[in-house]
Amino acid sequence: MKPIPIAMLVAMAAISISPGQDTPEQTSAERARANFARPIQLGPDDVKVFADPPDGFNLPRPGIPSGRVEVFAYDSTVTGTRREANVYLPPGYSPDRRYPVLYLLHGIGGNQHEWTGYIKAPAILDNLIADGKAVPMIVVMPNGRALPNDSPPAEIYAPGHAAAFAKFERDLLDCLIPSIQRKYSVQEDREHRAIAGLSMGGGQALNLGFGNLDSFAWIGGFSPAPNTRPPAELVKEPTTVRGKLKLLYLSCGHKDGLINISQGLQAFLKKSDVPHVWNVDDHGHDGATWASNLYQFAQKLFRSTEGG
DSSP: OOOOOHHHHHHHTTOOOOTTOSSOOOOOHHHHHHHHTSOOOOOTTOOOOSOOOOTTTTSOOTTSOOOEEEEEEEEOTTTSSEEEEEEEEOTTOOTTSOBOEEEEEOOTTOOTTIIIIISOHHHHHHHHHHTTOSOOOEEEEEOOOOSSSOSOOSSTTOTTHHHHHHHHHHIIIIIIHHHHHHHSOBOOSGGGEEEEEETHHHHHHHHHHHHTTTTOSEEEEESOOTTSOOHHHHOSOHHHHHHHOSEEEEEEETTOTTHHHHHHHHHHHHHTTOOOEEEEESOOSSHHHHHHHHHHHHHHTTOTTOOO
């Protein structure tokens, strides 16, 4: 998959859904440019907390065991169609062992191939697992656009496009997760299930994760877009969140015009005493930051001592 054109990245910032809405707010290319062009003001908390990944961290490494990616088809009662997701199975996958699962969501201009092609997630995971830095896990990369025709539209502002990302909640919880559990040898409790995403998928992961704490104990938002619900609506009961989340990971690049969304959430989390990781790296709204933060996030997943 080729890198996402900058125009498509700009479009990721333009679409927003308010809680309870099925239709997006009015959008335009001008609004997208304005979102990205906002002045970036960094505060004392907006710092890089991890060193850069080593060279080649996202490239296949000769001589180590490799996982495999396979296409998984499932029936959706939300779209009335048979949908597809990419599923990463770790090296040595065996039905005799049960694995934790990460659901990894793409941006508004992508699909289920964005993480495998553009970000090179399989190589990142293979290398981490080979080095003993990540727990062997299954990673499900679905199409987060819950429409009968779930291809990225030619017109990014097409009516219903952003709303389809909100509808994906029921597709994920009612259709995809149960289907994955029937097909693969997975651990089915919330403590062994994570959700994360980039840009539009980052906001989607935060919305889904906080809205379904009985289903997810690990949440990651990488450069979350304006579809992210306001902090007070995401974290309605800080005490409950503190008791249920194993890890809340939030990241953004300091050159990203959308950083104000993450900053607002981070400030609210800090004020509410909700443990979290807040990593501000040297990138913009691009694949480099998403690959780097997947590298960091994956190392923390499914380890009982990690709490943020």
